Amino acid sequence: MIQMIRYYGYSICFAGLSLYLLKNGVHYLSNQGWFWCPTDDKTIDFYRETIGDTVSTRYLLIFTMVPFLLTIIFTRFLASYWLNILLMVITKLLFPEPRPHFIQTCNPDPLKLTCSSAKSSYQLYKDGICRLNQSNDGSYFTQRDVLDSLRSFPSGHAQNGAFTMFIALHFVNRNNGLTSIQKIIFSLFWICNGLLMAISRITDNRHHWWDVLAGSIMGGLYSYFAIKYFLYQTNSKASKGVR
Numbered sequence: 295m296i297q298m299i300r301y302y303g304y305s306i307c308f309a310g311l312s313l314y315l316l317k318n319g320v321h322y323l324s325n326q327g328w329f330w331c332p333t334d335d336k337t338i339d340f341y342r343e344t345i346g347d348t349v350s351t352r353y354l355l356i357f358t359m360v361p362f363l364l365t366i367i368f369t370r371f372l373a374s375y376w377l378n379i380l381l382m383v384i385t386k387l388l389f390p391e392p393r394p395h396f397i398q399t400c401n402p403d404p405l406k407l408t409c410s411s412a413k414s415s416y417q418l419y420k421d422g423i424c425r426l427n428q429s430n431d432g433s434y435f436t437q438r439d440v441l442d443s444l445r446s447f448p449s450g451h452a453q454n455g456a457f458t459m460f461i462a463l464h465f466v467n468r469n470n471g472l473t474s475i476q477k478i479i480f481s482l483f484w485i486c487n488g489l490l491m492a493i494s495r496i497t498d499n500r501h502h503w504w505d506v507l508a509g510s511i512m513g514g515l516y517s518y519f520a521i522k523y524f525l526y527q528t529n530s531k532a533s534k535g536v537r
Contacts, residue, residue: 297369298369301369301370301372301373302369302372302373304373304376304377305369305372305373305375305376308373308376308377308379308380309376309379311380312376312379312380312383315380315383315384315387316383319383319387320387320441320445323387323390326390326418326419326420326441326444327390327391327392327418327419327441327444327445328390328391328392328416328417328418328419328444329392329396329400329402329417329419329444331407331416331417347494347495347498347500348490348494348497348498349451349490349491349494349495354451354454354455354491357458357487358375358454358455358457358458359372359375359458362462367465367525370524370525371461371520371525373524374461374516374520374524374525375454375457375458377516377520378453378454378457378513378516378517378520379450379454381512381516382448382450382453382454382509382512383450385447385448385512386445386447386448386450387445389447390444390445390447391444391445391446391447391502391505392443392444392446393442393443393444393445393446393499393500393501393502394446394499394500394501394502395443395499395500396443396444399424399435399439399440399443400423400424400425400426400435400440400443401424401425401426402423402424402425403423403424403425406420406422406423407423419440419444421437424437424440426440446500446501446502446505447502447504447505447508448505448506448508448509448512449492449495449500449501449505449506449508449509449510450509451491451492451494451495451500451501451509452491452492452495452501452505452506452507452509452510452513453509453510453512453513453516454491454513455487455488455489455490455491455492455510455513456488456492456509456510456511456512456513456514456517457513457514457516457517457520458484458487458488458513458517459484459485459487459488459513459517460513460514460517460518460521461517461520461521461525462480462484463481463484463485464517464521466480466481466484467481488510492506492509492510493506
């Protein structure tokens, strides 16, 4: 019971810090983001659907956390899950990169750019550089949307999808209560779920392919360490038993 409370405490701390950094972390950075100038860079001039993403945040949370409610490792999984998100948020803050739809979201004012139109150069993002109410397709974007459009690396959806997929595959295949057919069905579900979360970020123009690849690799690595050192860690005294 004490151990369960401790892991819930970890989860609350990791979740609270992650959500706080998501909302306020960027304001503590001297480099809030950057993009290449001139603004005809085709890699950040894609259209973004404003009606929503293929895989919403709600779907992400439901299909990466809820299934583990029925498992005996839920409290440890929850703590490792939010630690994975915290590491992802920190990476996004430390390595800002414009999303494929940055130009559409920001619509930079040419008069406020410091770079030369004759030569590609590094342009730091500054407040007031974007014409928020003059987006090319008539959509209205906020300052928060612009800051989010500078957080492409790595893909959080891909990272969380890969993290959960590998842990689920490990849990399914070590479960002796499942038949071979059941293991195959559950494994295929989690593989398809992970692929959907990753590929949809590219088709929705929310991430570059390298962001998705990096997120998937990071999610896989974090899941390995979570499985090896966190999820199935047993009490040292209890593991010795009585001889």
